[in-house]
Amino acid sequence: xxxSALIDWEKIRADxxxxxxxxxxxxxxxxDNAATTQKxxxxxxxxxxxxxHDNANVHRGLHELSSRATEAYERSRQRVAEFIGAESEEExxxxxxxxxxxxxxxxxxxxxxxxxxxxxLLTEMEHHSNLVPWQLIAEKTGAELRFVPVRDxxxxxxxxxxxxxxxxxxxxxxxxxxxxxxxxxxxxxLCARARAIGAxxxxxxxxxxxxxxxxxxxxxxxxxxxxxxxMAGPTGIGVLYGRREILEAIPPWQGGxxxxxxxxxxxxxxxxxPHRFEAGTPDIAGAxxxxxxxxxxxxxxxxxxxxxxxxxxxxxxxxxxxxxxxxLLGPPAPRGALVGFVMAAAHPxxxxxxxxxxxxxxxxxxxxxxxxxxxxGLPGTTRASFYFYNTLEEIDRMVEILRDAVHFxx
Amino acid sequence: xxxDLEELYQEVILDHSRRPRNFGELPDAGVRVHGDNxxxxxxxxxxxxxxxxxxxxDIRFTGQGCAISQASAxxxxxxxxxxxxxxxxxxxxxxxxxxxxxxxxxxxxxxxLRLLRGVRKFPQRVKCAILSWRAFEQALQTxxxxxxxxxxxxx
Numbered sequence: 001x002x003x004s005a006l007i008d009w010e011k012i013r014a015d016x017x018x019x020x021x022x023x024x025x026x027x028x029x030x031x032d033n034a035a036t037t038q039k040x041x042x043x044x045x046x047x048x049x050x051x052x053h054d055n056a057n058v059h060r061g062l063h064e065l066s067s068r069a070t071e072a073y074e075r076s077r078q079r080v081a082e083f084i085g086a087e088s089e090e091e092x093x094x095x096x097x098x099x100x101x102x103x104x105x106x107x108x109x110x111x112x113x114x115x116x117x118x119x120x121l122l123t124e125m126e127h128h129s130n131l132v133p134w135q136l137i138a139e140k141t142g143a144e145l146r147f148v149p150v151r152d153x154x155x156x157x158x159x160x161x162x163x164x165x166x167x168x169x170x171x172x173x174x175x176x177x178x179x180x181x182x183x184x185x186x187x188x189x190l191c192a193r194a195r196a197i198g199a200x201x202x203x204x205x206x207x208x209x210x211x212x213x214x215x216x217x218x219x220x221x222x223x224x225x226x227x228x229x230x231m232a233g234p235t236g237i238g239v240l241y242g243r244r245e246i247l248e249a250i251p252p253w254q255g256g257x258x259x260x261x262x263x264x265x266x267x268x269x270x271x272x273x274p275h276r277f278e279a280g281t282p283d284i285a286g287a288x289x290x291x292x293x294x295x296x297x298x299x300x301x302x303x304x305x306x307x308x309x310x311x312x313x314x315x316x317x318x319x320x321x322x323x324x325x326x327x328l329l330g331p332p333a334p335r336g337a338l339v340g341f342v343m344a345a346a347h348p349x350x351x352x353x354x355x356x357x358x359x360x361x362x363x364x365x366x367x368x369x370x371x372x373x374x375x376x377g378l379p380g381t382t383r384a385s386f387y388f389y390n391t392l393e394e395i396d397r398m399v400e401i402l403r404d405a406v407h408f409x410x
Numbered sequence: 411x412x413x414d415l416e417e418l419y420q421e422v423i424l425d426h427s428r429r430p431r432n433f434g435e436l437p438d439a440g441v442r443v444h445g446d447n448x449x450x451x452x453x454x455x456x457x458x459x460x461x462x463x464x465x466x467x468d469i470r471f472t473g474q475g476c477a478i479s480q481a482s483a484x485x486x487x488x489x490x491x492x493x494x495x496x497x498x499x500x501x502x503x504x505x506x507x508x509x510x511x512x513x514x515x516x517x518x519x520x521x522x523l524r525l526l527r528g529v530r531k532f533p534q535r536v537k538c539a540i541l542s543w544r545a546f547e548q549a550l551q552t553x554x555x556x557x558x559x560x561x562x563x564x565x
Contacts, residue, residue, distance in 0.1 A: 347476035349450050357415045366451050379451035
């Protein structure tokens with residue numbers, strides 16, 4: 001028996017105060033975890049404690065509170081580095097989230113290094129956050145975008161990779177787990193293939209970081225991005241990981257306080273990374289809250305979280321096929337902790353409105369994946385996404401509600 | 411079943427969403443408007459044939475979307491067909507008020523369209539109800555040919 005079977009998941013669920021409530025007179029079922037996860041009491045109390053006792057600006061004040069805030073902020077950077085297997089905390093840049101991390105790379109790295117004729121390779125399954133920033137910089141620099149196609153089963157068409165990964169490719173940016181299909185991409189292989197032709201890699205870890213063990217050195221990526229709020233942490237804080245030599249080569253992105261060593265009216269010299277990329281007062285509380293989320297997740301263990309999430313996902317896929325006219329999207333297990341589906345009887349928006357009236361939070365729409373939806377000829381899908389505090393009983397209840405929806409709309 | 415949901419999805423609305431009226435091509439349309447609701451992915455292609463006096467001689471639509479957007483488009487085309495430009499404009503304003511403001515009584519001229527009042531309790535769904543009407547508003551302002559609208563403003 002795997003250890004995750006011995007964990008008291010019910011007790012863990014009780015760590016999340018928000019889950020204990022009624023929505024429209026029914027117990028809340030929160031299945032929108034791919035959008036954002038809920039926060040355990042440990043994270044909420046860390047934020048409160050910081051504001052009640054230690055709040056001050058970082059790296060400047062020569063007083064006690066500023067020292068405490070600075071120390072806690074930098075300790076959080078250290079904690080993130082350990083959590084993802086970075087070589088040092090200097091490889092960790094705090095940002096507002098995955099989107100900002102990718103924009104930083106696209107704008108600052110791309111602005112300096114991309115030339116007309118260069119190629120940025122993406123995939124057809126990227127979230128808009130790993131597509132639009134590249135479109136913007138491609139337009140500015142004359143670089144070209146290419147895309148690894150997605151097969152009908154929701155996996156990447158790896159057989160096309162050789163013809164796409166040519167020497168013109170300077171960056172290969174792709175997601176670890178698809179937010180609408182649940183596909184887990186073979187990151188290690190993709191990074192090795194890119195490295196072999198001298199291209200850099202950037203991996204979007206948004207959907208994987210809180211769900212499965214992630215070690216950037218084992219993955220072999222050059223850069224990686226994720227958000228705190230999708231891993232039980234606060235909103236407003238995220239991370240850009242970059243190998244030391246790569247971050248050092250990227251020029252500053254935003255200018256301001258915090259990121260300088262000396263400033264005259266004409267000229268400024270900049271700090272080294274990561275501080276060079278953190279202009280202005282950062283989200284200090286957010287970083288500290290993120291470290292608290294990391295502590296919390298590590299107490300459970302991501303391998304066990306993945307086991308538990310996988311059990312929920314497999315069970316959901318099995319039960320959903322009982323509903324007539326429901327079609328599941330994406331590959332079979334192992335996959336991310338989400339199921340996307342379409343139903344002939346009801347449009348995703350009607351379905352999510354219906355579910356919401358029963359206290360069930362689903363997501364309906366294009367999931368910031370418009371090109372992918374077009375690829376599958378769908379206006380949108382309905383998505384149920386899970387985290388370790390969800391239960392098999394909640395999935396049973398979802399199936400019941402979806403059956404009612406079929407009767408209601410058909 | 412709760413009452414807000416039943417008010418939103420009344421039988422007439424579900425019927426129009428399952429079997430939309432005036433659904434299909436209109437080969438001799440003078441104006442075609444493509445309407446887009448990017449937040450949902452709802453799409454409508456509205457085709458209008460205005461008479462010499464500006465009246466709505468014929469109006470049809472194609473597209474895909476949720477029950478609310480389909481039913482609203484279906485009911486709209488039924489209501490507008492044969493209306494003068496001035497009448498159509500009044501109906502357009504009346505419908506916009508119906509789904510967005512808290513007017514006490516909906517004008518009887520709207521007929522079954524009044525059933526769409528239920529969307530006011532679902533703010534995220536107002537755009538679904540209004541999509542086809544925004545397309546028609548654009549058609550009124552387009553002398554001939556094609557145009558496009560979106561429920562989200564593009565920059």
